[in-house]
Amino acid sequence: MVTLLFDGLAYGMLLFVLACGLSVTLGLMNFINLAHGAFAMAGGYITVVLTSRAGVPFLAALPIAFLASAALGLLFERTLYVHMYDKSHLDQVLFSIGLVFMAVAAIDYVMGSQQQFITLPDYLQGRLDIAGAGIGRYRLFIVVLCGVLAALLQWILVSTRFGSRLRAAVDDQRVARGLGINVGAIFALTFAAGSGLAGLGGALGAEILGLDPNFPLKFMIYFLIVVTVGGTSSITGPFLASLLLGIADVAGKYYIPALEPFIIYTLMIVVLILRPQGLFARAR
Amino acid sequence: MGVALQTLGLNKRFGGLLATSEVSFTLAEGARHALIGPNGAGKTTLVNLLTGVIPPTSGKVLLHGTDITRLSPDQRVRRGLARTFQINQLFPTLTPLDTLGLAMTERLGRGNDWLRTAGSHPGIAEAIAEVAERFRLTDVLTERTSVLPYGKQRLLEIAVAFASQPQVLLLDEPAAGVPESERHDILAAVAELPRSVSVLLIEHDMDLVFSFAERISVLVNGAMFAEGNAEEIANDPRVQAVYLGDAGHD
Amino acid sequence: MSNVNVPHLLLSRHRWRWPEIAFWLAAFACLLMPSKHLILNEIAILALFALSLDLILGYAGIVSLGHAAFLGAGAYIAGLFAIHVNGDPLLGLLAAAAACGVLGFITSFLVLRGSDLTRLMITLGVALLLGEIANRAAWLTGGADGLQGITMGRLLGLFEFDLYGRTSFTYSLVVLFVLFLLARRLIHSPFGHSLTAIRDNPLRAAAVGIPVKRRLIAIYTFAAIYAGIAGALLTQTTQFVGLDVLSFQRSADVMLVVIIGGAGYLYGGLIGALGFKFLQDWLSALTPQYWHFWIGLILVALVLIGRDRPRRLLHSVQKYVTNRWQSLTGSKAAGSSTGGA
Structure with a gap:
């Protein structure tokens, strides 16, 4: 029971790191980016290549995956995404689906369609026995790391100058511009950071979620659930939504495996109908 | 003279804010009535309450004596209550011809007709031609609305509402943003509206208000502040105070 | 200025123009190419599916990422109907249409409210x-192995479905044509105009007396029936249903089809289906397995340069040819440049 809960917690934390960037880009730019998962996949594959082919230690590969995905995000934001902000939602959807298709096919071409594995260092393997419950070391590592990241994000958002500018821009772009805030630069930075976090999530998640070229498509719905259920007005919303989704998913798979996907999708639909703004969002 | 539109103790609360407070107001049949008030007085909220865009917290809206408080905006239009918008709300990809035809078909209750061609209803072509003529749109009937000059769009904004053959027409700042050169057409169109239509004009521009309205209501802080004919309002020291106090914000 | 003839303008819009007539003549002329009937059948079905999506996406402005729900439902219903009830194709078509109509009607209430994002998520x-249900209910649907053992009766009791797709293509094309005519009627009706109005500006649509919700429910149901019929055709002409009829890929592909052809214009889905299949054929010959890369690239490029460009090009070609023709024959058709198809 505790093991299950903990697995769900780790899964949820992971989803949060993967999806929080999407939540910010959606809230900030009102941009529907279905290609968010592609950046996560990039992070995952970078880690695979670094650890298994270049012999880089896992822990050192993580920050590299973050930075590389962030750089990729920045590049795409400045060259392509920046032209999309004013377009209709339909255009944004088409554009980002196009990117997903390209990413999926490109990774398939370069790396093959098979499942990729990351060899974890010894100290992250196996289980710890805490108060009678078996806790996976790697899952503990994920929970701690993602917890720290979530706290860090919250701190940046609430207590730093960048955070207050970001919040101002999310609240009302025009007013923020009027206040002399360089909204374009905030977009770019946020997008890069969000992509970086997704990349980090992809690297961390390869072991738990699996990693193959279809990753962006397979998890798109999960990211979207986190964002829509959590709302886009804070990061606590997506955080709670991630945990809920993670725990529900893991518990569902364990207790009622036959109904698990139905529960997730049905819940999502019900939440969206009852609270189109998201379960944890303040009404605007 | 009969009553066209009436509100009884209308209230609208947004959270802690009382945006409309006990508004009881009467629009007589055939009236040329203006609703004025400083910025933030709650004019837009009142229009939204009258047209059913938002529901009131309490109170009633009556159209020719019938309670329409619970009707949706489109139901109210089909009962003869039409409005224009302060900021153009048009259909960019449709032509004025389509737009006017649409408004008329809906008013005739034939909008559900999906097997006949639009405009095949007897008499509708003549009716469109007449409205187009009245609002000086004949020369642009087949152009896409999005490419029309602003003044023409503004005329179309009123023409669409008029095409719904309303008994009561709410004009929300009809001349807002129109350049001086195109203004005359709009003012003329408004002045030429037939007496069978009772008009409530929501307006900032005092020249327009005093040239058009026979009766004026003043809304301040969501409540009715004063009402009277043009002369009474113009000479009411309290109204002057409200407007002077607001001067500079406008 | 008052010499504008409004009745004439109103009635001239839904007149058939030569490119339309040429299009359908060409489509039926394809019946004379027996070696291509199988792929032509696929194109006709895809075209019907795309036409269905265009009705809600292009005309009513509902962004759906899950339109395959209705294609798949129609496909499974038609398959199950053939196995368990009756092998008559037309009866199966009606059954699928009815079932998808009900499904569309029920789900339409879910897409009435909310932003593009919520609609997109709910449709998805x-x-x-549905995909998960089809997967889990293997006893009924065959699950991942697909629904097998479908044998279709003769069409109208006369024409057997042959291996070369002759009956199939004729059947699909005729169904497509009939449903197209119906859709064309609908689009040029007051109802059709009100949909465009809703897409353009729902606020004003309500303010001219259009009951927005009821219209959206109606068109969503209508489109679901079309998609269901497309699914039924797919089942009946291939005698097999796989889980992929409900996949995201299907929903995304059909969106691309509509976009390639141009959204909000009846021929968009049809031309798009043709273009998509050719692209697919050509690209998968070029780089088998990776052809979605190029599809993605096309999508990205299309959005970046503006989706309406190809359609505008087509329009100017039509205008040019019409003008040439008129100057050649010296005829002058009045009011020929009004409105779009």
């Missing part, structure tokens, strides 16, 4: 849910 969610 419904399709995934």
Whole structure:
């Protein structure tokens, strides 16, 4: 029971790191980016290549995956995404689906369609026995790391100058511009950071979620659930939504495996109908 | 003279804010009535309450004596209550011809007709031609609305509402943003509206208000502040105070 | 200025123009190419599916990422109907249409409210849910192995479905044509105009007396029936249903089809289906397995340069040819440049 809960917690934390960037880009730019998962996949594959082919230690590969995905995000934001902000939602959807298709096919071409594995260092393997419950070391590592990241994000958002500018821009772009805030630069930075976090999530998640070229498509719905259920007005919303989704998913798979996907999708639909703004969002 | 539109103790609360407070107001049949008030007085909220865009917290809206408080905006239009918008709300990809035809078909209750061609209803072509003529749109009937000059769009904004053959027409700042050169057409169109239509004009521009309205209501802080004919309002020291106090914000 | 003839303008819009007539003549002329009937059948079905999506996406402005829900439902219903009830194709078509109509009607209430994002998620969610049901209910649907053992009766009791797709293509094309005529009627009706109005500006649509919700429910149901019929055709002409009829890929592909052809214009889905299949053929010959890369690239490029460009090009070609023709024959058709198809 505790093991299950903990697995769900780790899964949820992971989803949060993967999806929080999407939540910010959606809230900030009102941009529907279905290609968010592609950046996560990039992070995952970078880690695979670094650890298994270049012999880089896992822990050192993580920050590299973050930075590389962030750089990729920045590049795409400045060259392509920046032209999309004013377009209709339909255009944004088409554009980002196009990117997903390209990413999926490109990774398939370069790396093959098979499942990729990351060899974890010894100290992250196996289980710890805490108060009678078996806790996976790697899952503990994920929970701690993602917890720290979530706290860090919250701190940046609430207590730093960048955070207050970001919040101002999310609240009302025009007013923020009027206040002399360089909204374009905030977009770019946020997008890069969000992509970086997704990349980090992809690297961390390869072991738990699996990693193959279809990753962006397979998890798109999960990211979207986190964002829509959590709302886009804070990061606590997506955080709670991630945990809920993670725990529900893991518990569902364990207790009622036959109904698990139905529960997730049905819940999502019900939440969206009852609270189109998201379960944890303040009404605007 | 009969009553066209009436509100009884209308209230609208947004959270802690009382945006409309006990508004009881009467629009007589055939009236040329203006609703004025400083910025933030709650004019837009009142229009939204009258047209059913938002529901009131309490109170009633009556159209020719019938309670329409619970009707949706489109139901109210089909009962003869039409409005224009302060900021153009048009259909960019449709032509004025389509737009006017649409408004008329809906008013005739034939909008559900999906097997006949639009405009095949007897008499509708003549009716469109007449409205187009009245609002000086004949020369642009087949152009896409999005490419029309602003003044023409503004005329179309009123023409669409008029095409719904309303008994009561709410004009929300009809001349807002129109350049001086195109203004005359709009003012003329408004002045030429037939007496069978009772008009409530929501307006900032005092020249327009005093040239058009026979009766004026003043809304301040969501409540009715004063009402009277043009002369009474113009000479009411309290109204002057409200407007002077607001001067500079406008 | 008052010499504008409004009745004439009103009635001239839904007149058939030569490119339309040429299009359908060409489509039926394809019956004379027996070696291509199989792929032509696929194109006709895809075209019908795309036409269905265009009705809600292009005309009513509902962004759906799960339109395959109705294609898949129609496909499974038609398959199950053939196995368990009756092998008559037309009866199966009606059964699928009716079932999808009900499904569309029920789910339409889910897409009435909310932003593009919520609609997109809900449509996606419904399709995934149905996909999962089809997957889990293997006793009924065959699960991942697909629904097998479908044998179709003769069409109208006369024409057997042959291996070369002759009956199939004729059948699909005729169904497509009939449903197209119906859709064309609908689009040029007051109802059709009100949909465009809703897409353009729902606020004003309500303010001219259009009951927005009821219209959206109606068109969503209508489109679901069309998609269901497309699914039924797919089942009946291939005698097999796989889980992929409900996949995200299907929903995304059909969106691309509509976009390639141009959204909000009846021929968009049809031309798009043709273009998509050719692209697919050509690209998968070029780089088998990776052809979605190029599809993605086309999508990205299309959005970046503006989706309406190809359609505008087509329009100017039509205008040019019409003008040439008129100057050649010296005829002058009045008011020929009004409105779009």
